Structures are given as C-alpha cells and as structure tokens.
Amino acid sequence: MISWSGLTQTFEYSSGDVASPLGYRLCSTRLGRARATIRAGIIESVSSRRGTFITFEGLDGCGKSTQLERLAVVLRSRGVEIVATREPGGTATGERIRQLLLDVRTAGLDPHAELALMFASRAQHLREVILPALAAGQVVLCDRFTDSSEAYQGGGRKLGSAAILDLHRILCGGLQPDLTILMDSDVGSSVERARRRNRDRSPDIADESRFESENRAFFTRVHNAYLEIAKREPQRVLLVDARGSAEQTHGKIVDLVLARMNVPVEPRRTRNAG
Numbered sequence: 001m002i003s004w005s006g007l008t009q010t011f012e013y014s015s016g017d018v019a020s021p022l023g024y025r026l027c028s029t030r031l032g033r034a035r036a037t038i039r040a041g042i043i044e045s046v047s048s049r050r051g052t053f054i055t056f057e058g059l060d061g062c063g064k065s066t067q068l069e070r071l072a073v074v075l076r077s078r079g080v081e082i083v084a085t086r087e088p089g090g091t092a093t094g095e096r097i098r099q100l101l102l103d104v105r106t107a108g109l110d111p112h113a114e115l116a117l118m119f120a121s122r123a124q125h126l127r128e129v130i131l132p133a134l135a136a137g138q139v140v141l142c143d144r145f146t147d148s149s150e151a152y153q154g155g156g157r158k159l160g161s162a163a164i165l166d167l168h169r170i171l172c173g174g175l176q177p178d179l180t181i182l183m184d185s186d187v188g189s190s191v192e193r194a195r196r197r198n199r200d201r202s203p204d205i206a207d208e209s210r211f212e213s214e215n216r217a218f219f220t221r222v223h224n225a226y227l228e229i230a231k232r233e234p235q236r237v238l239l240v241d242a243r244g245s246a247e248q249t250h251g252k253i254v255d256l257v258l259a260r261m262n263v264p265v266e267p268r269r270t271r272n273a274g
C-alpha cells in the first residue's frame, strides 16, 4: 500500500516488493512495515519499523568488526535473522566510495568533501540495505553509522556536530539506531592495532589506511566527540570498555544486546541435534 498526503509524500509498505518514489525497492514482506515521509525526494522521517538497528562505533582498531561478526554468530544461533553491513560501503556504490575515502592515495581531500562522500554512501546504504531489512523485521548490525561522521568529521576534522546532525536529518530522515555499541578504547593502542592489521594484510586487499595515518591529536578529538555523543544519548549509546581481550569484550556485548532484545536465551537446536 502506498499513500500520499499533499506536498509531503507518505508511503507505507505492507506486503510484497514495491518500487518506491525514489526508485529503490523496499523489499518488505507481509511481516515487514516501514513508513517514510518524503518531501522533494528527501526522506524526512522513518518510523514504524519492525526490525532492530544496532550500530558499532569506536576508534580505528578498537575491535568493531571483530565484535560485530561474533555477535552475528550468537544471534544467528538463536534464530535471529541478521543483516551485517558496514559504512562507508554496504552497497556496490558505497563500496566504491569507501575505496576513495579510505585509500591513503586519496590525498588533499577537503573535510567537507569527505563529509559529503560519507553521507552519499550512507544515503545509498539506507535506501538499498538498511530500510528494506528493517521493514522486513530483520536485525541490522552496522559497522559505523552517523556517529562516526560526528566523531571523525565533526570532532576530528573540526566541522562541528551541527552540520552532521543537519545532514543526517535531511539525507537519512533522522533514522536513529535502536542501540549503539560504543567501544571505548585507548587512542594509542587501538590505532596502533589497526595500523598493524593493515601492514599485515595481503597485498590483494585494498589499502584502507588513510584515517590511520592521522596523528594522535586527531584521534583524541574523535574519542572526545564519541564520549560527548554517549553523554548526550545515554539511552541509545552504550559505552563498552573494549580494552580487554576480544573474548571479554564479546561477553560484555552479548550480555548488553540480549538484555535489550527479546531473543531466546538458549541457542536454537538444529534439526539433527539430539
């Protein structure tokens, strides 16, 4: 069902695949239901979603990707349908933007251009991946989202929070994660870990070290901006101490997420299990 109201278009998907006025498809199912309000082709608000949107945030090398993967394994074993994705990237177009943004050979990129590219990737990601998955009632685990822009471009590049929050409202309809795991770590050790990981990568894997080549003052500003976000939105943003082993951090994250989500505590039994 698609409904329209005046200049502001409200469309609602309740069953089947429907092409949207923006030309993307929200692959909703009978169970899925998403509602977006659009004016002049821009998503103004997104509501009534059935799925759960969980984001991972933190400094380079703090362990986001490691922990996201491990959480996905746990949730899947409990029968939860997971879409694991990342930013920048997550779509074919977004991955091309990611290459440009993270490649150390991209020299002299203006901070505003960097911010615009981050949001270009995000807008595409939202329409192509995140909204359809939420409409279908899935759990979206996303490695970085708008908090990263606020921390890196707002804090690190000193563009301030206001510009990022405005862009988020205009381009992303203000969509907020249900839960954000902010992995708190020490600036020096986590960035060093990311640098080591990048050095150890096989030459076939794309160079993604542009941000890691920034200095300590930059990452301290990023870290402080993250802490400000956590202070501003304590309901959404859960600060997790990520200084321990990957196993210890995993335990903390699983406890927090299961406490917030209505998922069975016991793993799902497979058919062949005795």
Ligand SMILES: Nc1ncnc2c1ncn2[C@@H]1O[C@H](COP(=O)(O)OP(=O)(O)OP(=O)(O)O)[C@@H](O)[C@H]1O
Pocket: 058, 059, 060, 061, 062, 063, 064, 065, 066, 067, 193, 194, 197, 242, 243, 244, 245, 246, 247, 249
């Ligand atoms: N708790 C931990 N202790 C030690 N090493 C870890 C821990 N968690 C992850 N690592 C290792 O540190 C490196 C960085 O981890 P990972 O890639 O998960 O971080 P990330 O936050 O996703 O980094 P980036 O922001 O650069 O994508 C990897 O080599 C990973 O195996």
Ligand SMILES: [Mg+2]
Pocket: 064, 065, 066, 143
């Ligand atoms: Mg990562």
